[in-house]
Structure formats: structure tokens, C-alpha cells
Amino acid sequence: MKKLMPIGLLLLLPLLWGCAVKAPQRTPQPIDFILLQLNDVYEIAPLEGGNAGGLARVASLRKDLLKETPNVVTVIAGDFLSPSLIANLSLETGEKIAGLQMVETLNAMGLDYATFGNHEFDLRDSALLQKRINQCNFRYVTANVRRVYTGGAIAPFKQMVKGKSELVPDFITHTFKNNLGDSMRLALTGLLLPFTKRPYVHYLPIEENFRRVITQAKTQSDVLVALTHLSAADDRALAAAVPGVPLFMGGHDHTHQDHYVENTIITKADANAKTVYIHRCRFDPQSKLLRIQSSLKYINPSIPSDPTTQAVVDKWVSKVDQTLRSNGYQPELKLADLKETLECKESDIRSRQTNFGDMTVQAMENAWPGADAYLINSGSMRMDDDLSGSITVYDVVRSFPFGGGFARQELPGSELKNLLDVGLEKNRGEGGYLQVGHISKVNGNWQIRGKAIDDKQLYKIVISSFVAGGSEANLGFLAKYKADEPKMLTTIKGKQVKNDVRDVVIEFYTGF
Template sequence: MKKHFLFVALVLILGACRTAKVSTSKDEVAITFLHLNDVYEISPLDNGKIGGMARVATVRQNLLHENPNTITVLSGDFLSPSVTGTLRYEGKGIKGRQMVDVMNAVGVDWVCFGNHEFDLDEKDLQERINESKFNWLNSNALEKINGKLEPFGKVVNGTKMPFPKTQIYTFKNAKGEEVKMGMFGIVLPSNPKDYVWYDDFFEVARKTYNELKPQCDFVVALTHINRVDDIALAGMVPELKLIMGGHDHDNMIEKIGDVIMAKADANAKTAYIHRVVYNKATGKASVKSELKKINDQIPDNPEAAMVVKKWEDIADASFKAIGINKNEVITDLKEPLDGHESTVRNQQALMGSMIAKAMTAATPDATDCTFFNGGSIRIDDVVSGKMTQLDVLRVLPFGGKVIEVKMRGRLLEQILETGLKNKGSGGYLQWDRITYEAAKNEWYINGKLLDVNQEYKVVTSDFLLTGKERNLDFFTKTNPDIISVTDTFPEGDVRNDIRKAVIAYLKKN
């Protein structure tokens, strides 16, 4: 108990009794948030033009100089997925270790869970948590341990310290009056794992806010939920001042009543800077939000850059060890392939079409059509000109098998209709040999009108057949409209790894 008390006390001391430089009156306290979300890349993208965590570290240092009451937050999704995370180092998988190391160097203060943190198994997730120097805020996810539900936590000196459900910061204005700010963090239950139990995030958010409200002057939230749910949350808890969101990968800001909800672009291409000013005399808080581009106009922070370089060198060595020549050019693209999530999750894209065609080409038997989830494309960038093996790995860091499923037409129609409804999310489908006529709401498979009573040979990804994609929980091996599944292949068959199928296709075309 003493160790637990000391840990909690240390966390509170770190956030307590700060006096701001930036203030317009003696009654006011200014707090600045540097807000990131969904960061999988430690290095700049687009030939070094955008992103880069060493640049984020510079922005943070500048904000701290402007206002010592600066808090850097990352609203979920950073441990997975990434190419580096799939590699091995010191005899075991990296699995987000590079991200934690770089985030420690940047000086991140708080994170909440994202759904992709639970891509890791329980042991690896615990190791990443233990390596982190930042704090974790978690209000609605619990760990299943020996049949019991317990808070996730960090092991410190052999003792597991549970993550707080809430955090209260104490600041002082120029008069010496205390201003208390409460925070909580929630995550959506989109990644079911045996070791995780999710409480209803709406109910938890409302309950947690009601607990914080009597203790605090105002409350902010870190969330990793869908945009529509953030908007609903703002309506449910209209006195929240600021929702710093994640999960969506494109920058956005909305005002719902008096609540500001914002999300930055994924992979630190942008960050939000929220400047909050609370007036003790009036009891009101104002929020001014600035979308900051993280680009090559911002110099690297030297200390963070050293850590980034260390992991870039480790990744290079790991590629060589597994026989991957990351710099090998496999094709010279005639036109750019847009892999932005705003594209592949909303419309049929050239990159999605290319991958689907590669999946079709990898299957020797006659195939009626191919589809896969656009969310498996994770590069969130444009690939143009000379395309390398590394580009393919960045596009599809999850890998996975290319499988064959024989199914009835009524199931195929249901899947395709669901894919359309998933527009805007990772469950939107990219395809080959499929045409949709929206005016007639008709599907054509390999040039012929889809027949719900016909049997079709379909190529897809092994992930989709788990039923874990959004709204596609019915697509599993036990579905009565599935006739057969072929998902075991000889060693060396490119169907064992979709990335190898794409590389082989691009080398031939």
C-alpha cells in the first residue's frame, strides 16, 4: 500500500500547483495541450516532408517555453501497427517498443488506450507499459486476470500500480488561487481479446464526469472512439470543455454546444494545440485550438532524433536478417497509388484495386471475385514513382494470408452491402472483378449480375473471415452459406503472406 500511495502521490505532484506564464489577468490560468493521435511512424513521411516525432519534440519544447503548463497527450493507437513493430530485435518481436522509446524521448505526458494497443498479446502489452515513462489514463477497459477483472497497470519495482481512471491537475493563478482540471480517458471495444473487458464507454464517461465535476473547475477528455460517438458524448456531457479524440485519422474540429471536439491527422502529420484559459472569477473556461502542421520547416529535437535514428538502424538490420532488401525497386509506377485512409476507406482506389488484383493473381484456380478490407492499408500516404519492398511492407504491415472461400450468392451480396455501409471506416471493402451500379443497387460479379442462389469462388483475407471487422461479425467459417474454405498452402506459396503476393504481382506487371 505504501508503494501504491507513493506512486499516486508522485503523479499528483507532477500535475500540481503550476503557475502559468501565459495569462491575461490575475484571475486566469492558461493550460496548453499538445494533442496527437494514431501515430505509428516515428520517422517523417513523403520523402521527409511531413510528420516525424523528433519534430513533435521541438514543438513541445517551444510550447513549454511559452507556457510551463503544457501537457502532451496521445489519444490512443501507437503500439501497432507499423513495419518496424513486425520486426525482431534482441531475439524477440519489437511490437511497439520503438514507439515507447521515442515517445519517452519526446516527453509525452499522458495517453489513453487505442483499439490497436490490444493487437499485442497480454505479455507484450505489459512489457510496453512497463517501459513507458508516460502516464496511462484508462476509464473503461479492465484486464482479465485469473477470472477476475482488474485495472491495467504499470509494474514499478515489482509492484503493479493500477492506471488511474481519472486525473486531477491543480494549477494556481497569479493571486495564488487554485484551479483544478479533471481528465478521463475512454476507448471503443472494437478489438475483442480474451484478456480485455470493456465497460460501456458512454456510461463510464458520464459517471466519471459526474465524479470529477464536484472536485474540479472544468473537465477534459481523451477519447479513442468514432467521430459520431464523440459527438454523441458531447451531447450527453454538455459541460465538458474539450474532447481530444483519436481513432479517426483525418484532422477535424467541431463545436457541439459548448464542447470542442478535435482530432489531428494520423502519424503526426499534424498536431492540435489547444490553449485553455480558465477565469477563476467568472468560473468560465475558453478554448482556442490551432492545427499545427508537422513538416520539414520544423527542426528535429536532437535528443529525440537520436532515438529515432537508433530504431531506424535497428529496422535496417532486421530487414537484412530476414532477407528483405527494403530498397529493392520492384516496379516503377505509371501513376501514383493513393493510400490515404480518407481515400481507401471511402471509395474504390487504385491502391486497393492493385492489391485486390494481386490477390486474384496469387490464386491459381478460377476466381469469381476478390475483396479485402480497406483498413488493412495502413500507409496513409501516396506511393509514386519507384516502389520498393519497404513501401509494400508499409502499405500492409499486418500481412496475413490470401484465402479462398466458396460461398452462396446471398452471403456475397450481404458482405458487399455491408462493405458499402462501412464507408468511412476500415471495414469499407476494396475489390477486383466486382462492379456496383448505385442507381439500380445491382452488383455484378466478373461482368455478370450477382445471383443470390449461385455459388461463387471468392478470394479474401484471412482476417476478414474472423468476423472481427466492423459490422461483418457474420462472416466466419461457421456461416451456413459458406461451402468451403482453403487457407492452408505449401511453404513458399505467396498466399501465405499478402505482401509477398503483392510483390510478386508488381514484379510481373
């Protein structure tokens, strides 16, 4: 069954946008074009047992749209170089893959334009990020993100385009024509929330620079649309503050949604190309009317895979499959059917306790019973997507791409309170925010298993080894406490399991 969710809005642009079309001798005719929108794509192959997503299917859809009109532009609203299991593996040269699998697949798919998402800056090595940008056949665009160069100079990022180094523009113009030769110029800009902090990244104020770009684009285009990697609330606020832009193609929220603010449509597709938005547009040069008919399209087995793109996907999937099997994992093995959607998005797990966090600490307790409390840093949970349907070994491994074991420590109650103050309050919004088991706060006081924490009592905790070693932000004081880190753990049922978060969680789900 074809699943489409149509939305549409007829926009009057002359009141808001300058006229730049030179009148020909005859009456110019409407110009049709299609914008194909993706956002937040970390996986190149289908998920949910092959039933959802897959960039080779998106490539096939794009080719079908090109049969409707040659005026098709494909865009991604940020977040694709990271995070993923593949991105954390290395090439034969020793270089981190760091999104190369996405670059090659999106190149094969035919992506035209991209803006930065916060996860592009997961790459700590600015030179490696620059290399990945240069390997893209598609163009980057951003109005409010700048690079901090050696010596402290702040300037636009650069990208190699047809063998020449060019500045990543604030906006880029794409010209569409009809079969009579009439043309219109579409300007695209990009905006990113200042989430990921890196020494080489500088963020400009969003609204101020959006206004600046709109003013500049008016003299060089007929219509401007935006690729936004903002929260839905920020998208709505920006559309209200800066009216007149007909379309925000957004990302960051990971679940499909659409909003209307004044004369602006805001759309976001599901992460990992489980859905895409198709915006069918018609621009009338005479009336300056722009009609946008937007449809949400589910990417599923009803769409065949494009062979060229699939060949690239298969190459990278084979590499991951070999790596996982060499480490004893069967990626396709189904572990359980989920009764509810597991909340794994970064914005959730770094700000509050989620059911995915609950399941993880339960898995820790199953593998290493006997502690008073269980804690894991949310930064180790890197899938940044919700899980529904069935869960496989691959889902678990991609959720914890860094792996890593657990340690048991004994802390006095006073220090445990300090750990909780930092891990559950000061580190909120960061990777050092903790998902916990048997911890609660009642009337401003921390409790373990329903009892107030005694400052002088010693408590046994099981916690990520990374955190126990003092490596997490603001938690360096834990390094002074002895940590027991066995190679193998004995579960509640007496089974031996490797002390690695992936093995621990797989063992727990196997019991469902």
C-alpha cells in the same frame, strides 16, 4: 510558411462546474497552460519522403512550447502500440516488439498522458500488453475500459508508476500554477469505443461512465477535459448528451477536423503526427472563465528534430531498414506518384470497397492472370491510414506487415455465393471483410464480370492463402477446397514475382 488553423471558444464554467478555488488575500491572476494533442500515431519517423510527421519534430515543438510556459501537457488520444511494420518484428530475445518502439520514442518525446485506442488491443497477449504499459513513463487514463483478470474478475488495468503498481484511473488531475503561485486543477479522462474484442478486455457503457466521472471530478478539479477515441459522430453525440465539458481531444478518424457542440470543442489531428493540435488555455480563478485557442500545426521539415528523440527513432528505423534489406526490399525506393489519395483506413477497408482495395486486386490480377475473380481479406491490410503524394516500398511493406501469398481455388457457384455472403456482408466491419475484383451485386444477386453466378458452374478465384486455408472468421469451409499456392508467379508481361502480397503490389506500382 507557418500553417495554423486557429479556432477558439470562450467558456463559462461556473454554471456547469463546482468552484474549488480557495480565495487568497489578494486577487488571484489567470493561469495559462498548453495542451499538445496527438492521436493515432503508428510511425515514429517522417513519412511522404520526409515531408510529413516525425515524433522527433513533435518533441522539438514541445520544447518550443515550454519556452512559452512551463505549463505544457502532451497527450495522445489512443492508437500507438499497433499496428505497424516495426511492431510485427521481434527483438533478439524472440519477444515481439509489439509497440516497444512507440513506448521508447514517446518516453523520449515527453508524453504525459494517454488513453487506450482500439489498436492497443491488437496485442493478443495480455501479459505483453501489460509489460508495454509498465514500460511507459507517461500515465494511462480511461473511464470505460477494464481488464478481465484470471478467474473472470473485472477491474481497472494496472500500471507501474515509480516502481509501484497502480490502477489506471478513471480520471487524473494535473495542477498548473502561474508565477505568483495561483493554481488550478485540470482533470483528464479517457473514453474508447468498444471496437476490438479480446477475452481480457471489458468495455463499460460510454455515456453512463462519462457522467459518473464528471460527477466525481467536480469535487477534485476546476475543469475536466476528455481524451476520446471515438468516431466523430459519436463524439458529437456524446458532447450533445453530456454538455459542459469544454474540450474533447479525439482520435480514431485519422484526418484533422474540429467540431463545436454546445460549449464543447472537438478536435482531431491527422494520423501519424502529420499534424498536431495546440490548445492554448487561460483559466481565470475569479470569473471561472476558461479560454481555449486551438491551432492545427503541420509537422514538416520546417521543424527541427529533437536530438534525444531522434536518436531513439534512428535506433528503431535502423533495425527495420536492416530487416527489410535482408529480405530484398529497398524501403526508400519511390514507386509512383499517386493521382488520388488511397483509402487505407481500417474503418473504410473493413466496411466497403475502396480504391486501395481496387489497386490491390488489380495487382493480384497482374501477377496471376486468368482467374474469374480476385479477393483479399481486409485484415491483411494493416496500415490504417490513407496514402497520398508518392508511394514507396516502405509504404507497401507497412501496408501489409504480415506478408503472405495467394492461392487459386475452384469453387462451385453455390459455394462462391456463400463466400461472398459471408465475406462481403456477415464479416462487414471485421478483418474477414473482403476487398474484391470483378465481383458485383445487382438487384440482390451476385455477379462475376457482369454475369450472374451459376450455382453449378466452377469458378476460378485467386484469394489470400490465409483465407483459402480456412483461417479467416466464418470462412473455414474454404479449407475443403484444393488450393494451388506456387512460390513464384508469372505476371501478365511474363515477369517472375514472388508469391507474397508485398512483392505483388510493389511489382504492380513499379509499372506505373
